[in-house]
Amino acid sequence: PFQRSSGILLHPTCFPSRFGIGDLGKSAYEFIDFLEASGQKLWQVLPLGPTGYGNSPYMCFSAIAGNPMLICPDLLIEEGLLTQNDVSDSFHIFPIDSIDFDRVIPFKTKLLRIAYENFKRSPSKEFKQFIQKEAKWLDDYAFFMAMLEANPADKWNQWEPSIAKREPKAIASKTQELQDGIQFHQFMQFIFFEQWSKLRAYANEKEVQIIGDIPIYVAHNSADVWANPQNFM
Numbered sequence: 001p002f003q004r005s006s007g008i009l010l011h012p013t014c015f016p017s018r019f020g021i022g023d024l025g026k027s028a029y030e031f032i033d034f035l036e037a038s039g040q041k042l043w044q045v046l047p048l049g050p051t052g053y054g055n056s057p058y059m060c061f062s063a064i065a066g067n068p069m070l071i072c073p074d075l076l077i078e079e080g081l082l083t084q085n086d087v088s089d090s091f092h093i094f095p096i097d098s099i100d101f102d103r104v105i106p107f108k109t110k111l112l113r114i115a116y117e118n119f120k121r122s123p124s125k126e127f128k129q130f131i132q133k134e135a136k137w138l139d140d141y142a143f144f145m146a147m148l149e150a151n152p153a154d155k156w157n158q159w160e161p162s163i164a165k166r167e168p169k170a171i172a173s174k175t176q177e178l179q180d181g182i183q184f185h186q187f188m189q190f191i192f193f194e195q196w197s198k199l200r201a202y203a204n205e206k207e208v209q210i211i212g213d214i215p216i217y218v219a220h221n222s223a224d225v226w227a228n229p230q231n232f233m
Helices: 026-037 073-078 084-090 101-120 125-133 135-150 168-177 179-205 223-227
Strands: 007-009 042-045 209-212
Touching: 026 042, 026 179, 073 084, 073 101, 084 101, 101 179, 125 135, 125 179, 135 168, 135 179, 135 223, 168 179, 179 209
Parallel strands: 007 042, 042 209
Antiparallel strands: none
């Protein structure tokens, strides 16, 4: 039976970070150490999905994908995908008591793009296994995000009708056109889940369970709705 337990609610974006937004790096591990030392058994998080307009965790582009803004650049440095020079301009430019999303998102996206370009030179077999294993949701999500970037002013129902209605020939053609953007989003999901899985494993080693919630409804402008129109009116 589930034993009576206590814990703390804290979204990872709240951790201190020199990159303007909390992430899955050192501060997250230190928080788990704190929970263990204080006898806490639960860490409650809010949804971890890629946020859409308004940057709310309850309004995500996907109910399954992870938010790339939670990826820790310091861990990418350890992997050799970034250098200290790449992140040197992150010092002293972000507020310490709030998140300036308008500055954080382009800055971290730039870092992730640099990491992706370095990763492309020698993709790991783990990455290839990841995109095959998660293809059921990842293919649609990566395509959806690449389309949003190519058409930033439009929601999916404003795309060209053949893409909005998911006509196979049109999707196949557009996939070739957006191939690099699609793979970039696959890469970010691979890195997110790699970092998140290691953090979860560390928490479980400390006998800390991670609990949380999901958005009650999926967002209209999301990969979920675009890819599964039969489920929505």
